[in-house]
Structure formats: structure tokens, C-alpha cells
Amino acid sequence: MSVWDAIVGQRPVVDMLSRVAQLSGPSADPGGQHSRRDDLAQSWLICGPPGSGRSNVARAFAAAMDSPDHGLDDEPTKVTRQILSGTHPDVTVLATDKVTIGIDQVRDLIATSEQMPSTAPWRIIIIEDVDRMMERTTNVLLKEIEEPAEHTIWLLCAPSPQDVLPTIRSRTRIVNLAVPTTAAVTAFLKEHTDADRHVAARAARLAEGHIGIARLYATNERVMADRDSLVVGVLGMSRTSDAVMLAEGLIENARGQAQEDIAAQVEAEQRSFRRINGLDEKDRMPPNLRSAYHAIGAKDDVRRRVTRRSRDVLDRALNSVASVYRDVCVLQNNAEDAVGIINLENRTAITELSVRLSRAQAIDRLEHIAVARRRMAGNVAPQLAFEALFSALVV
Template sequence: MSVWDTLVGQDRVVEQLRAASCGDPKMLAQSWLICGPPGSGRSNMARAFAAALESPDHGLNDEPTKAVREVLAGTHPDVTTLATDKVTIGIDEVRDLVTTAEQMPRSGPWRIIIIEDVDRMLERTTNVLLKEIEEPSPHTIWLLCAPSAQDVLPTIRSRTRIVNLGVPSDAQVAQYLEQRHDVGHNLAMRAARLAEGHIGVATLYATDSQVLADRDELVVGVLGLRRTSQAILLAGSLLDSAKAQAAADVAKRGDKARAEFLRLNGLQEGDRVPPSLRPAYNALTKADDVKRQTTRRTRDVLDRALNSVASIYRDVAVLQNDAEESVGLVNVENRRAIADLSARLRRERTIRCLDEINVARRRLFGNGNALLVFEALFCALAEA
């Protein structure tokens, strides 16, 4: 399987980047902006491109080279990735990247810097990047990722080559789940439909029955909202569920990181960690880092919940506009309750409910109190 085969529904961009990686290095753009909606795989696309650029076979052979394996595992010495669990990317982190970018590659042809979520940079942080993006070091390539070009400052847009990813179809996502995660066809199709093109969320729904059950419970709870008391209880239940999901996910990632650390240092589970390695090993479980990661993951779970709530009113609008045959419903299992709601709501109220969800999203990502944000949202939906 080539490095490009793991990417779902992005044939046009894959062909463009494959050709770029195989072409004349002197003609290769050194600053790229990879754009795509959440779940489209923009970070995976950046890593695949980096692997193709570093590998002697450009990632085309079925048997991955050492360079490809290292890039995809995040251990290649010439590929540096900045991914943040904070609301914004810090200026000191970017300054460190600039210093790294000026170094010659150790083993591959390129020094590659990947920045996920470059849209999380404040303007003064972005200014640190400008000169490097405009005139990179001769052996350096910058791969920036963002939801859209409009989410990035014009000064960055104008200095990069932009590629835009699309939203993969349900059938493409389902096929990916069946082939890569050995998921049954019916579950794969349902997970793909509920995820609305988000590959990561679809994978989560298909492989974690509790997460899927929590989504089902949320949808039923929203459709059953009639009173303020129900709204308050549903908000509390959602927040408890989000915190539990986040804590479990952070713990799982921590276990994986520790296991990888032991493997790379030739140790087995249960072996005594040598004193020289203990500071680095203990850093993997620092309380402050775990707390920050849990807070970030909780926000991600709640954002996914907002998408689920929005899908309900999207389906209501579809029924109100007699568009079910052309675009289908997301929440097919709840069609009867959605049809009842579409009959009770006027179209303008449906739009108002979608607006309330967008307001909740802005408040949540503006560091608003999550419980109050969802209490206000669910109360507004109950009143509708």
C-alpha cells in the first residue's frame, strides 16, 4: 500500500501532490497551505506529502521505506510537526520552528515543517513566520494546515501554494472503515452518515460503541426537549459524558506514548526506567499537561456534540423544504421525531435554532463556561 492509499476521497489533491513530490526539486514550491473542513484529512495529507518528499521512492511502492515509516510515525529526524492542545499557538513555539527550519536536513533531502491548525495563530505570532514562508531556506519546506484559506491571514495566503481538500462521500468513508478497521458494512455506512464526512469522527463511531451510544442519547434528549428543567439536566449529562470521554482518550494516548517511549529505548513494560531517561518518561504524564489535554479534548467532544445537535435541525430543514430525496437525512433512525418537530416549527424558527447553535459554538471556543453555554442553548431549543 503506497503512502497515498490511506487518504480518503481526495484523488485530485493526491495526484497534484504526488506529481509535485516526483517532479524536479528545483520547481517545487517550498511553502504550502493545505485547506479542508474538519475531518477531511488535511493533517494526514501533509504527513503523506512529507513522507513522499523524504522517501527515495516518493512513497509509491507498496512496501513502505524506512523514511515513510518514520515520517508517518512522527520519528523522522528531518520532519517536525507542531500540533497544539491549546486555544492558540504560542509565539515561542513558532520561533523554535524557525530555528529548526534553518538547519540542514540530517538524512533526507528536505527539512520539512508541518504546522497543524495554523489558523490558531495570533497575528503577532504569524508575523514571525512571514519571512521564512516567503523565502525559506534552500532545503526547507513548510506545510501549513487550516480549515480554509480565509481562516489564515492574507499575508500567509499570498506566500503559499494553496490546495483545497473536499468532503469525502459517505460511501468512500464507509469503504475506508471496512478496509482499514474491519468494520461491518452496515455499521460503517451508519458511522459515515452520522459523521457527515468527518473521517476521524466516523472512525470513532465505528470503533467505540459507547461514543455512538452517547450520540444517540444526545439526539433523543434534544428531540424530547420541552421544559427548562429538561434542558438543565441534558446539559449536565452532556458535560459529564464529555469529561469522561476526554479523560479516557487522554489516558489511552498517554499509555500509547509511554509504550512507544519504552519501545524506542529498548525497554519492556515493567522494566525499570534508567535514571537518565526518567525525566523524559515522567514528562509524558505531567499533571499540568494531562489537565490541559483533557480540557482540550473535552472541548473537542462538546464541539462534536454541537455538530450532532446541528444535524437535527439540518434534517428538520430538509423535511420542511421537501428535500429528503435529493440530500437525505443524517439522523435516519430518528426520522419520526424529526418529522414531528418539523411540523411544529416554523421555518424561521428552524433557522433561529441553527443560529443558537452557532452562538453556542462561538461562546464555547471563546472559553465560555461549558455548562452555562449548553444550558443556554438547550433552554433556547426547548423554548422553540
Template sequence: MSVWDAIVGQKPVVDMLRGLAEGDPSALAQSWLVCGPPGSGRSNVARAFAAALECPRHGCGECPTCRHILAGTYPDVTVLATDRVTIGIDQVRELIATSEQMPASGPWRVIVIEDVDRMLERTTNVLLKEIEEPAERTIWLLCAPSAQDVLPTIRSRCRIVNLAVPSAGAVAAFLTASCGADPKVARRAARLAEGHIGVARLYATDERVMTDRDELVTGVLGLARASDAVLLADRLIANANGQAAAEVERRVASEEADFRRINGLGEKDRIPPSLRGAFNAIGKKDEIRRRTTRRSRDVLDRALNSVASVYRDVAVLQNGAEDAVGLVNLENRTAVTELSVRLDRQGAIRRMEAVAEARCRLFGNGNPALVFEALFCALIP
């Protein structure tokens, strides 16, 4: 199984990158910017390309090199992923120091930065010289939603790869093959995720997440008074906090299990004093609280996409475009149709703008309860 087999709906990009990895190394660009909307798989594309560059068989997916790269344990491939709001300047300086070292095992030292758009300008300026003049055996793979989200000084020095939004059919097929999802569930999950592979997987494998989304859409379509808005916001925040806490708990348990395995410890073995500090840091309360807050914001951002999909469907019906683009919320077609009659076209547009404004407030550290109470009040017909 090739490393490219897990890339969904990006055949032209895969063909291009595979050809480059198999071609003349001297003709290979050393600074790349992989762009695609959330969920399109840009970080997965970057990792697969890294594996194809390092693997003796150019991304076979079966050799130790490929397995270690995809697992994040290969010494010559460094991935910076953050669950913070911004990427810190010290993290980037550390990466630069790493990038200037010769590769230890493979032909290249590959540095992957996920969400490079989260860098502040002064942090980006630290990175600029390395992107412009990489070390001889170093490849930089930067990932961002779009080239416009990255400072011109960075994007002008990179080769840009633009990813498409994967089709619902491609995502559904991937879910069936990779997760063993029932084809009917996979098709629904793919449709509701609107091309976001990670969200589609979540819908297909976590019944609670799917149920919470169904309740949110039903609640939005049933808004009639301010009290409805306040109650719906309260339920949404509680669900988001619950989902986030459960996800962080699973991740901490997985990281603790990995720590034990790497250090040759059994599930119930005592942690030696020399390792206790590192082990305890995994489940540190402040760190768990910070990660839970971040995950909660991610859940709320996903909720905003679900709310926006309602008014997207309203606009589709108002413009007679259902046959061309279909509806996202097919299960709620009757209620969406009624809403499309009650609202005029400007009303639908205003509500989509209200969702965009709520997203800006949320990621500007606005109080989530107040942000969603105001949003749901603005959505009342």
C-alpha cells in the same frame, strides 16, 4: 501500499501532489497551505506529501523513510501539532531555527504546522519571512480549515490546496478496509460523521461514543421544558468529561509504552534515575488536566455538530430536499419529521444560529454547563 492510499475522497488533490512529487524539484513551490473542513484529512495529506517528497520511490509506503515519516520519527520532517488553544511564539521560533538547517538524510527538510489558524497575529508575523523566503532545501506545509482562517500576508505567499468533504461512501469504504468495521456499522458511522473521517472512525470503533451521540439526539428531540434542558446539559458534560478522561488515559499509557520501548526498557523494568524526570513528565497531573480539558472541549464541539444535524434535517424536510441530500439522523426520522411540522422555517434557522452562538461561547472559554443549558433552553419548541 502507497502513502496516498490512506487519503480518503481526495483523488484530484492526490493526483496533483503525486505528480509534483515525482516531477522536477526545481519547479516545486516551497510554501503550501492545505485547506479543508475538520475531518477532511488535511494533516494526513500534508504528511503523505512529505513522505512522497522524501521517499526515493515518491511515497511507496513501505520503505523505512515512509514508515518513519508516518510514525513521526523521521529527522527531516517536523510536525507541529498542538492541543492548546493557540500555537505559541516560542514554538514557531523553534521551527524556524529547524527550517534553516540542511536536511540530514533526505532531499528536503519539511515543516508541517497543523492548525496554523490557531496562531495569534504576532506569532504569524514571526513566521512570515520564512514562508516568503524559505531556506533552499525547506518545504513548509501549513494546514487550516480554510484560506480565510489565515492572515492574508501568509496565504498570499503560499500555494493553496483545497480539500473536498469526503463522501459518506468513501468514508465507509475506508472504515471497512482500515478498521475492519462491519459494513453496516461503517455506513452509519460515515453518515453520522458528515464527512469527518476521524469522528467516523470513532463512531465505528467506540460503542460508547456512538451511544452518547444517540442519547444526545434523542434528548434534543425530546426537549419540552427548562428542566429537560438542564438535565440534558448535565448528562452531556458528564459524558464529555468521561470520554476525554478515557482518551487521555489511553494516550498517556501509549506514550509511556513508547518511552520504554525507545529506551530499551521492558514493561515492568524500573525507570533509571537519569530518565525518571522525562518519564514522569508524560503523566504529570497538570499536563493531564490540561489535555483532558482540551479533549473535553473537542467532545463538546462534536456534540454541537450532532445538535446542528438535527436542525439541518428539519430544514431538509421543510424544503422537500430529502431525496437530493438525504437525512443524517435516519434512526430518528419520525421525531425529526414531527419537529419539522412544529417549527416554521425561521424557527429552524434560529436554532441553527443558536448552535453557532454556543460554539463561539464555548471556544471563548464560556462555562460549558451554562453554555449548553442556555442552548438547550433556546431549542425548546
């Protein structure tokens, strides 16, 4: 399977990046020495909406650049497997579950970028969510992006070029990703999950082009059921007390999901730690490894990760609520044949709501959702943000 086969709905971008990798990859310089080439950008900005797969595109591009087969062979090379799994010594990925990327993290990346690659033709640095950098941090990165070391390629990821400071934007080659079509996501789910055709199609439709969420819906019945309950709850609200109860249930459910997810992650990380250090599940942990092992499940770290994951679940909930009023607007403007309905299972209730609301009221409710999103980004207590939102949505 080609390294590009897991990239969904981005054929023009894949074709372009694949050509770049073939021209500038390992076989481009038989002498084993790379010089800076005018036709090879060494600083890239890969942009796409959440779920479009921008970080996956960056990893695939890195594998195509550094792998002897340019990532094209049906059987992935060892280099490709290492890069995609995050274990290759010459490909560094900076991802964060914090609000911002720290200046010290970027300084460490710059130091790494100056080192010669150990085995591959290129040292490749991938920064996910570069839009989370403060201006001071971005300024530290700027010179390195403008004049990279001859052996280094920078791959930056952000939702859009406008989310990145102009100083960075103007010094990179920009790649814009499309929102994958429902058909493309459905095909991906049928190939890469155990979901049947019906489940895959429904998950793709409800995810609205977000590949990660589509996979989650297709593989986790609880998450799909929680979304169904939320949409029914929003459509059924008639009093402020309904809004308060719906917000309370949503917050509690988000925290429960987050705790389960993080507990599973910690367990997997601890198993990996044991495996790397040659320990079976029942072996006693040697004294010299105990500190590092217990740090994996440290309470403060777990609490922080649960909070961040809860925010992710709530952000997904905002998307689901917005889809209801998006569908209302579609019906009010007789646009169903052109763009379709997301929440087909609730079409009757949404049709009734589209009659009760004016067009201005429907748009106003989408603005209330945007306000709730901004409040969440500003660290307003989730309970208060959703109580205010749901109260404003009551008809």
C-alpha cells in the same frame, strides 16, 4: 499500499500532489544538490474543513517528496514509514493542543528550517492549525514562508484560506480539500477498521464527511451510543428542566470520555518511553530517567489535556445537535431526495419536529447552536453554554 491510499475522497488533490512529488522529489536531481526551481512551490497552504484529512495529506505529501519511491510502491519504504509515524529527522510536525501556537515554537521551527536535511532531499516543516497563530507570531513566520531556505518546504494546514492572514495566504500555494463523500468514507472504514458494512455506512453518514469522527463511531460503541442518546434527548425536550438535565449529563459524559482517552494516551506514552529506553514493564526506572518518565503523566499536563479533549467531545456534540435541525430544514424544503437525512434512525421524531417548527424557527435554532460554539471558543463555562443552548431549543 501507496502513501496516498489512506487519503479519502481527495482524488484530484492526490493526483496533483503526486505529480509534483514525482517531478521534484529525490530522483529529480541526480547530482544530489537541490536548487530553487520555479515550478516547485516551497510554501503550501493545505485547507479543508475539520475531518477532511488536511494533516494526513500534508504527511503523505512529505513522504512522497522525501521517499525514493515517491510514496507510490505497494510496500512503503523505511523513509515513508518514518515520516508517517513522525520519527523521520528531516520532517518536523508542529501540532498543538493549546488555544494558540506560541511565538517561541515558531522561532524554533525557523531555526530548524535553516538546517540542511540529514538524510532526505528536503527538510519539510508541517504546521497543523496555522490559523491558531496570533498576528505577532505569524509575522515571525512570514519572511521564512516568503523566502524559504533552498532545501526546505513548508506545509501549512488550516480550515480555509480565509482563516489565515492575507500576508501568509498570498505567499503560499493553496490546496483546497473537498468534504469526503459518505460512500468514500464508508469504503475507507470497511478497509481500515473491523466494522461491518452496516456499521461503516452508518458511521460515515453520521460523521458528515469527518474521517476521524467516522472512524471513532465505527470502532467505539460507547461513543456511537452517546450520540444516539444525545439526539433522542434533544428531540425529547419539552421543558427547561429537561434542557438543564440534558446539559448536565452531556458535560459529565464529555469529561468521562476525555479522562478515559487521556489515561489511555498517558499509558501508551509511558510504555513507549520504557521501550525506547530498553526497559521492560516491571523494570525499575533508573534515577536519571525518572524525571522525564513522571513528566509524561504530570497532573497539570493531564488536567490540561483532559480539558482540551472534553472541548473536542462537546464540539462533536454541537455538530450532532446541528444535524438534527439540518434534517428538519431538509424535510421542510422537500430536499431529502437531493441531500438525504443524516439521522435516519430518528426520522419519525424529526418529521414531527419539522411540522411543529416554522422554517424561521428551524434556522433560528441553528443560529443558537452557532452562538453556543462561539461561547465555547470564548471559554464560557460549558455547563452554562449548553444549558442556555438546550433551553433555547425547547419547543
